[in-house]
Amino acid sequence: MTSPVVIAIDGPSGSGKSSVSKAVAARLGLAYLDTGAMYRAATVWGMATADLADAGAVTTAVRAMPLVMGLDPVAPGVELDGKDVAETIRTTEVTTNVSKVASNLDVRAELKRLQREIIDQESGAQAVQSGGRGIVAEGRDITTVVAPDADVRVLLTASEEARLRRRSLEVHGADDASAVEATKDQVLRRDQDDAKVTQFLVAADGVVTVDSSDLDFEQTVDAVLAVVTQVTGRAVAPSA
Ligand SMILES: Nc1ncnc2c1ncn2[C@@H]1O[C@H](COP(=O)(O)OP(=O)(O)O)[C@@H](O)[C@H]1O
């Protein structure tokens, strides 16, 4: 039996972190943690119970946030106060506001603590006992701050053009000039704001860069799986 593995994946908006990480976790039979979903849930909770302009009140709210993260890569799920908020956390209003909450360093400390707890639970002694195989965690600071000791660390990048086109297709169902323009705030402005508190544009020492600009989705998943095999020696089961 192989010991549990921790795979950390960071990258900018639209680089494919969430979709690729889910596919990698599913292929390897690992748990999946979407840390961006935790910042989004913190934003929903902050908007519902505090004033987002009041950093102290948001911190207090997030410390008491009744959040449950689903770790199944096929159906991850996010629950806040017993309610499924998987769709709410992806609304434009939340996307527009999330960087405000993510730039609060006390909120970051609290979410990092929760993220480490989940990663330990899926990769530590408890996981070995329960037959857990490990976890893929993705976000902006997983390779550098949350899990710098991860077995595999990947920075997933893509050109600005490719990222805008993908997000535009996803959100507006089109990638013509006006759809791409309407996506810029969600991608470029947000990356600019996020880059003030996290370092996800350049790979840190020991982090392998996978550039997906000219790869399709399956090729990107294969490229990340190849890094996993190269770094850990784990063979990847062929897809069904
Ligand atoms: N290599 C790729 N080629 C084309 N489209 C991709 C690729 N990787 C991801 N996508 C698509 O781009 C969109 C954004 O991907 P997502 O995983 O949400 O990015 P991120 O989590 O980095 O913001 C999704 O619709 C996804 O299916």
Ligand SMILES: Nc1ccn([C@H]2C[C@H](O)[C@@H](COP(=O)(O)OP(=O)(O)O)O2)c(=O)n1
């Ligand atoms: N580890 C993380 C993950 C996300 N964030 C912040 C930055 C992002 O704007 C938000 C939402 O992250 P998410 O991964 O859902 O963003 P995408 O829309 O997939 O690009 O959370 C962070 O600061 N640190």
